[in-house]
Amino acid sequence: MTSTANPTKAQRVEKILHELERLYPETPVPLDHKDPYTLLVAVLLSAQCTDERVNKVTPALWQLADNPFDMARVPVEKIREVVRPCGLAPKKSQAISDLSKILVEKYQGEVPRSLDLLEELPGVGHKTASVVIAQAFGVPAFPVDTHIHRLAQRWGLTSGKNVVQTEKDLKRLFPEQRWNKLHLQIIFYGREYCTARGCDGTVCPLCRWCYPNRKRAKLTKKQ
Template sequence: MTNRVEQILGRLANTYPNASTDLKYRTPFELLVAVILSAQSTDAQVNKITAKLFERYNTPEAMAALTPDELAEHIKGCGLFRNKSKFLVATSRLLVENYHGEIPQNRDELEKLPGVGRKTANVVLGVAFGHQTFPVDTHVQRLAHRLGLASGKTPEQVEKELCGKIPPELWQPCHHWLIQHGRKVCDARKPRCCQCPLVDLCPTAPKKEEISCTSF
């Protein structure tokens, strides 16, 4: 790590010492469902939906018994719910048929499941199973660009750059730090640079005398 990267990580760790996923889950399957639902939706909204959904349908077997239309009625509070209901029913059936109802701990196998892309696979592998992965969502990609940690145009390119600069044991923590910082301080439209502990390390921040909570 360069000294600047080390300072950024140190300050993020001090600012968000308990950072973790905001999605509520008890099993790897519940996490997988929650992450699929979180696309085009907030974690808070997903948690409202899964609080009721998981009372009845919290296993691949239970969800596989539903039709997409039946499941859609339970998740219609989140964006793209009709597509997600199709993905979740198809994925649940594949898990029952091919994996004895267990979530595979292999990226290639996970990405074969409907509705599961690289980011979702990385979240499940890292959060549920403790693998060293670096999921890149919109918050992570935005902050990586603003902080000069990556310049890639795609999440995969950004992931590769971040993994090349940050030790593997910090990939998962850093993922959570960046998400928390993106939600609480480094907003997409109006970053609050006056509240940012990284402002002196940020190459895209305004000059000190121009910094205000309406900067950018």
């Protein structure tokens, strides 16, 4: 019996776009927020923490302060007490305090719309900045975390050993107007079908479709 050939990369891209749009036509931002500032803080808190836990913590944080002017006046110790459940509390609380002061002093309390300017803020890396410009301002970006990095490798979209290369590869493969939505669609799909423990590149529907002949687990390359 002749085995079915694996789909080409172009076919995989088309299938992924179609299936993710079918499964997730709506893509609400998983982190609760009301404006660019609260989104920025929530994304910062989500590093090495689940969105669910961040959403449980931020209401108490917003009671302390929900804008950079007020947050800049809150003692770091108080911020740290509230955000402790998110992990890395000393580092995150200091970053929230410092970036709030910078926003007040340098940007009149407004979150900058520039990726480069956002990355200059304390505690704000490339992925956090990309999420903010994409979801708060609608600027095309493709934030890649370790989960998206893993799925992109399982689907044969990248052979990059780090998220930087994976981001470049995904931006090249998918149309720019789909980046912001697709980033969230991949996250939703990963959580529901292609988890770290639930799929190894041979289990979920998209992994099986992309590589029907794959017999062994797809090991993710990491830097």
